[in-house]
Amino acid sequence: MPVFVEDPAQFSKERLKSELIAHNVALPPPESKKHAYVELYLKHVKTNSTDFSSDEEEDHLNGSAEKEEAAEMVDLGLLTDDQLKAKLLQYGVKAGPILASTRFLYEKKLKRLLDSSAQHKINGTADAGLYSDSEEEDDEEQDSDEEQDSESEQLLSETKPRTETSKTASRMGTFSQSRDFYPRCFLPSAGFVNGKSTVSAQNGSSSNSSSPYRSFSITEMVEEIENRFSPQFKQTESERWTGLRAAQTVGSRALRDLTRLDKDTMTSKSLCLTSPSSRQKQTIREPASDVLSEMFPDAERTPTGIFATKRRSIKGAAGRPVQFKYPELPLLSPTILERQEIQQRLVPLWVQVIVFLMVVCLLYIIYSCMDEQLSSPFTALLDGLHESALTCISSFTGA
Amino acid sequence: MSSTSQKHKDFVAEPMGEKSVMALAGIGEVLGKRLEEKGFDKAYVVLGQFLVLRKDEELFREWLKDTCGANTKQQGDCYSCLREWCDSFL
Numbered sequence: 001m002p003v004f005v006e007d008p009a010q011f012s013k014e015r016l017k018s019e020l021i022a023h024n025v026a027l028p029p030p031e032s033k034k035h036a037y038v039e040l041y042l043k044h045v046k047t048n049s050t051d052f053s054s055d056e057e058e059d060h061l062n063g064s065a066e067k068e069e070a071a072e073m074v075d076l077g078l079l080t081d082d083q084l085k086a087k088l089l090q091y092g093v094k095a096g097p098i099l100a101s102t103r104f105l106y107e108k109k110l111k112r113l114l115d116s117s118a119q120h121k122i123n124g125t126a127d128a129g130l131y132s133d134s135e136e137e138d139d140e141e142q143d144s145d146e147e148q149d150s151e152s153e154q155l156l157s158e159t160k161p162r163t164e165t166s167k168t169a170s171r172m173g174t175f176s177q178s179r180d181f182y183p184r185c186f187l188p189s190a191g192f193v194n195g196k197s198t199v200s201a202q203n204g205s206s207s208n209s210s211s212p213y214r215s216f217s218i219t220e221m222v223e224e225i226e227n228r229f230s231p232q233f234k235q236t237e238s239e240r241w242t243g244l245r246a247a248q249t250v251g252s253r254a255l256r257d258l259t260r261l262d263k264d265t266m267t268s269k270s271l272c273l274t275s276p277s278s279r280q281k282q283t284i285r286e287p288a289s290d291v292l293s294e295m296f297p298d299a300e301r302t303p304t305g306i307f308a309t310k311r312r313s314i315k316g317a318a319g320r321p322v323q324f325k326y327p328e329l330p331l332l333s334p335t336i337l338e339r340q341e342i343q344q345r346l347v348p349l350w351v352q353v354i355v356f357l358m359v360v361c362l363l364y365i366i367y368s369c370m371d372e373q374l375s376s377p378f379t380a381l382l383d384g385l386h387e388s389a390l391t392c393i394s395s396f397t398g399a
Numbered sequence: 400m401s402s403t404s405q406k407h408k409d410f411v412a413e414p415m416g417e418k419s420v421m422a423l424a425g426i427g428e429v430l431g432k433r434l435e436e437k438g439f440d441k442a443y444v445v446l447g448q449f450l451v452l453r454k455d456e457e458l459f460r461e462w463l464k465d466t467c468g469a470n471t472k473q474q475g476d477c478y479s480c481l482r483e484w485c486d487s488f489l
Contacts, residue, residue, distance in 0.1 A: 096453040104465070105458050 076107045084110065091117070407476065410442075411483045418442045425469065425476025433467035449481045456482075 079087065081098040084106055088095040091113040095106055403411075407424035415422070420442050421431035439445050452458040459481075460474040469477065 094453070096451055096455070099451060101448060102451055102458075102462075105452070105462055108461065109458065 076111055079107075088113075403479075404476065407480050407483075410480050411487065414488055415442045415446070415484065420445055423477050424480035425473035425478075426467075427473075430467040430469055430473060437466055439466070445477075446481055446484070449478075450485075454482060454485065 076084070081103065084103070085095045085098055088106060088110055091110070093109065093113070096102065098106055404424055406422070410418070410422055410424055418441065419431065420426055420434045420439055421428065423442050423445060426434065426445075434440070434445065439448070448462060449459055452462060456478055459478050460471075463469045463474050463477055
């Protein structure tokens with residue numbers, strides 16, 4: 001990176017003054033000439049700059065890169081246009097002309113770049129010695145497999161034999177290499193109590209569960225569980241304690257499988273040995289049947305793993321009316337209800353009105369006729385009736 | 400930008416000449432007033448700033464925001480407007 005060596009003699013008096021103040025140097029009398037300032041500057045500022053980090057520009061002329069970074073954050077405003085441009089170029093930004101109108105923007109941009117690079121430094125490199133990515137991945141995988149403590153994870157993730165000098169630890173190392181472990185259920189009877197070994201044993205079994213074993217039958221499994229409670233088991237146990245490697249591998253593999261079985265059947269019994277091959281078959285399907293048995297504790301096991309439940313009658317459903325999911329009129333406003341009510345009447349409203357009007361008209365006509373001329377139609381009719389009645393009477397009488 | 404405004408089309412269609420700064424897409428009455436107060440009274444002055452910033456979108460947007468308080472959409476409109484004008488007339 002470019003380093004700008006500036007001659008303090010070229011600085012303005014004002015600048016020298018500010019630099020001196022920043023470095024806690026007593027200023028010469030105000031009437032003194034520029035070279036007095038320059039001398040003071042050279043004497044104090046230049047010599048001090050390597051000792052401590054300040055926010056002065058000169059620090060990154062002489063100081064280390066870190067100091068420079070720290071200083072840059074603060075004194076962007078003091079950079080000359082060319083310096084600013086060079087700094088931007090350093091971060092891969094090709095700056096245009098730095099003018100009064102553009103300088104602020106470029107300063108801002110440089111500040112942002114500095115911030116981001118500083119942040120990157122903190123995240124990226126500071127802890128590189130403490131943590132490595134590969135280890136974290138290992139841990140995550142194991143976490144997903146089984147919940148374990150971090151100690152055991154470290155044990156497993158290492159492929160080399162352990163460095164611990166204790167007997168158990170060294171034994172664990174050899175076992176982890178050969179992928180054979182003591183399961184937890186076996187340990188109390190053997191008097192082999194060691195937190196690390198038990199946990200890592202389970203780790204081993206879990207990591208083995210991905211091996212390509214296929215066939216599995218429950219009846220076979222049950223038979224084997226029964227077979228395990230035999231004196232043979234004790235024998236193998238004692239064999240292992242004599243340090244026979246072959247017996248150890250066989251026994252531990254079997255027991256690893258047994259722990260799986262244990263978990264599956266939800267019993268706390270410690271199970272014993274059978275032939276490794278059959279045991280290996282069991283280990284595979286265990287997790288799947290585990291889930292099923294957890295979900296349906298009451299259900300019987302079927303070879304397919306599919307359960308059929310009886311259809312149950314729904315009590316009281318017969319008399320219930322059918323409820324539609326979406327009723328036709330979910331929300332009825334009062335006006336709609338009113339209208340419906342009206343529509344439900346036998347005679348429509350308009351017919352009622354018409355009939356009412358007709359009746360009114362008729363009554364009015366009758367009234368007006370009666371009012372105006374009493375002699376007209378009704379009286380005439382009455383007269384006519386009267387006359388006819390008289391004629392009738394007269395004719396009767398005449399006869 | 401998926402669609403361009405009528406203002407954008409009008410501005411990009413011809414040399415800007417002595418057009419006011421408000422002829423720029425994304426610059427309305429309010430932003431135009433603010434820009435005029437700062438001396439950017441003509442569209443070509445803004446173009447000058449745009450060119451001095453090397454047609455850099457980020458810097459130009461930021462400048463526009465600092466100068467007149469344009470929002471993101473206004474910044475984008477103005478930037479694309481000037482860039483397209485430059486593509487066709489510069």
